[in-house]
Amino acid sequence: MLCKTCASENLQKLAGELTASFLEVKRSNLPPLYECQDVLVCLDCGFAEIVIPAPELELLKRRKAASGS
């Protein structure tokens, strides 16, 4: 597997913790999503990838819909 940004092979999987919040002011009152997932990090350019599991994706969609589109 190669880095999607710089094509380096110097990738490292790390145990990650992520807190993600909507950026829009109208959604600033929504609780942040807290996620513990493996993160694939390029040790050459810093590009990182994480996959949000389906249940958490559904939660994000419901919060977005409930706060207006």
Ligand SMILES: [Zn+2]
């Ligand atoms: Zn890279």
